Structure formats: structure tokens, C-alpha cells
Amino acid sequence: MTAPAAAPPFHRPGDLGEALRLLAAHPEAVPVAGGTDLMVAVNYRLTRPAAMLDLTRIGELRAWSDAGDAIRIGSGVPYTRIVAELATVLPGLAAAARTVGSPQIRNRGTLGGNLATASPAGDGHPPLLATGADIEIASTRGTRTVPVAAFFTGPKRSVLQPGELITSVIVPKAAGPQQFLKVGTRNAMVIAVCSLAVALDLETRRLGTGIGSAGPTPLTAPEADLIELPWTRPGLFNDALAEEFGRRVAAAARPIDDVRGTAAYRRHALAVCAARALRRVWTAAHGTESTR
Template structure:
């Protein structure tokens, strides 16, 4: 009979102490909400030799208004993002609303979503669509990584040994945003695929984010470059929306798995992207919903 080993437990009181402990104990696994890690522990998929409890770090558990952006501490739970940031970060707040149950949203954090780096993480598409940046601390100091450079592979990120995600800075919405998620039910489900869209009418720019349809969260540059009738909004039609959907689907790199086939993911993304573009265009130009 196997005997469970006891993990060392560290509870720093400040970020400086946390990164020092990480440097001294590279085997330690940071834990905040624990909604991913503890599931793996309970199912014996992970057996950390040591844990670094981040819940006592007050500087990670708040957000600040930076003028044209919001800096969100990595320990801020999804429930607060939904309740407090929906007007300035609508796509991220919409994604936060789809995460698990109320209990999970009260515990789970955006920083944990990033650290896990699962392609299916709900927080990733809005961060890509809005051009967020990730703040990472270590004993060497702090560095900032553009969100598009953060994801390196399935559950692999730019986070190095001894480094800790401390915050995510997300530009405030410059126009309407959407987040759509496809799953086998409406709640407490891992995405079959997901899509985020941010429209900036003044800059005449689109931002995209694709989730659960590739080895990493993706953007759709060809779709973002679609020639839209910015000067004559009334010329927007379903053909343009459908073309946008096709370009988003083409940017995906899905596989067949237990949640869905690659073909279904592409189809669903095309539908979601076309729907999202119609919605943001309608909202931006005060047209009645279709």
C-alpha cells in the first residue's frame, strides 16, 4: 500500500518573500484559488513536494484603475471581475461569468488560469482580443510579457522557474466586446471552443481571441484584417459576417477529442465569430438587433 507523503507548506506575507521562497524551493507549486491544482491533487494526478500559499498576499488580491487600462492582481477572483469590471472590461467579465459554479468563481483566479495555460481556459480569448500584458515577478525583478507571447504550448507558458504571475493589465474597452462559449451545457463546463471579439470603432480595429481550438489560445489576424465598411456602417451585411466567421475558423488548429471533433469546432467558431461581429457592429452603430 502506498503511503502519501507530506508536502511542505509555505505562506509568504509579501510578494518579495514569495519569490524568495520560490527561488529557494523550486519544487514549490504556487496556489491561490486551487480550483485546478487541488482537483489534480485529489485525483492523484499531481503530488507537489511543496506548496506556496498566495492567499495572504494582499497586493495580488486587488485591481487598480490605470487610466486607459485596468491592472488586475493575479489573485483577484472571477466573481469580482464580473461584479466590478463588467462596464470597462465587458468581454473578460462575460468570460468570468462562464467559469464553473458560483463557488468556483469565488475562489478561482485569472492568475491561476494563466499559470495553468490550458488552451481551454476561459480567460485567455478576451485577454488576446484586448491585447493584455502579463506582469511576472522573480528575485531578479519584474518583467512584462505581451499576452500573445505568453502561451508556448499546451499547458506551457513563458513563466520560468522561480517566477510568479503578479498581475494582468487589460486595456479598457474602446467599443463593444463579445465573448461566446460553446459547451455541452450552459454552466460548469469546459469549452468545446470559445471566441472573444473587441471592436474599436475610432481606431477601426478588431481584436480576436480563440479558445479550446488549438494547442494554445490563438488570434485570427486574417479575420482582424477584414475590410469592413467603417465609413458607411449601413453597408455591413450577413455576407461580411460570414466571411469573418470563415476567417476565424481558418485560424483555428483544433483536434478531435472527447468534447468535440475538429470539424465541429471550426463550424462552431465560424458561427460564433459571425454572431459576435454582428452584435458588436450593431451596438457600435446604434442599429436595432437583427
């Protein structure tokens, strides 16, 4: 009879410094906070970590703070708290957090874990791209900050190096209305067929976009961000402008056919979602409906 495999070493640091020292000494250890992605892979025998690093005892990773014009969110803050505590200042991110899994998953899952997994379909990624968030990464070598647009390097790949931990996400406070739209086969407990975030900045008169599940990495739509909006005469906003925005967003996507949807469907859905999202943020900002 074959003996059961031994459980992998399980490290439980009490603070960030100890966690970084343990990770430097055991670079094979996989950090775990909520475990909502990792443990699924373990249960399905898709991965077997050589060691695990439990981050749940590190208080600073499970706290957020007001940094003036931005919110610094510890990588271990669960989605439930983002919805409950940050919806007024980060409405796009809170809207995305509401769509993650079930209440149980939102209670455990974290934004840092979502980033570390680096899935193109991660719900938290589009709002971070739309608002120009920064990712703070630490190791025993020091701390560095990476713009979210430079964080993803490929499907489920990122700039994280061995021995590094995501410690926080720095998200600019909303300077105008924001939207997050997600297309799936049902309304809950679903991986996005595609998703889109739009952020309107009324102070700088700029538009930001973030696209999920429609490319090898989460994407922005630079040409859509540059669309000319009638800032000084908001009543001139019209359906043609919204539809052009939708076309530009769809053109920025790089989707594939897979079990959740075809590339053509994803482009079509993004165009519809983008036009709808732009209408909504414009109406919320100016109280004007689009004209034909």
C-alpha cells in the same frame, strides 16, 4: 501496514517579496491561490507537488487598480470580483468570467491561476488576446512584462520560468463593444468545446479576436482582424461580411478531435460564433442591423 505519505511542505508568505524569496529558495514549490485547477489534479492523483506556496495572504495580488487606459488586475483577484467590479470597463473579460464553473469556483478561481495553468480551453484567455493584454511576471531577478499573445508556448505550457510568479494582468479598457461566446455540452459547469472573444475598438477602428479550445494554445485570428469594415458607412455592414469574418476565424483555428468534439465541429461552431459576435458588436456600436 504502509505509513501514509507525509504532507508536502506548505509555505505561507505574507507579502510578495517573501513569496519570491521562498520560490527562489524552493523552485519545486507550486504556487496556489484559488486552487481550482491544482487541487483537482491532486485529488485525482495526477500530480503531487513537492511543496506548495500559498499566495492568499498577499494583498497586492488580490487587488486591482485603474492605470488610466488600462486596468491592472492582481493575479489573485477571483472571477466573482471581475464580474461584479469590472464589467463596465472590461465587458469581454467579465462575460468570460461569468462562464467559469459554479459560483463557488468563481469565488475561488483567479485569472492568474487560469494563465499559469495555460490550458488551451481557459475561459479567461480569449478576451485577453482580443484586447491585447499584457502579463506581468516577477521573480527575485526582477519584473518583466509579456504580451499575452507571446505567453502561451504549448498545451499547458507558457513562458514562466522557475522562480517566477504572475503578479498582474494589464488589460486595456474597452474602447467599444465586446463579446465572448462559449460552446459547450451544457450552459454551466463545462469545459469549452470552443470559445471566441471579439473586441471592437471604435477609437482606432480595429478589431481583435481570441480563440479558445481550438488549438494547442489559445489563438488569435489575424486575417479576421484585418477584415475591412464599413466604418464610415456602418449601414453597409451585411451578412456576407459577417460570414466572411466567421470563415476567417475558423481558418485560423487548429482544432483536434477529442472527447468534447471533432475538429470539424469546432471549426463550424467558431464560424457561427464569429459571425454572430461581429453582428452583435457592430449593432451595439452603431445601432444598425446587418443587410443582406
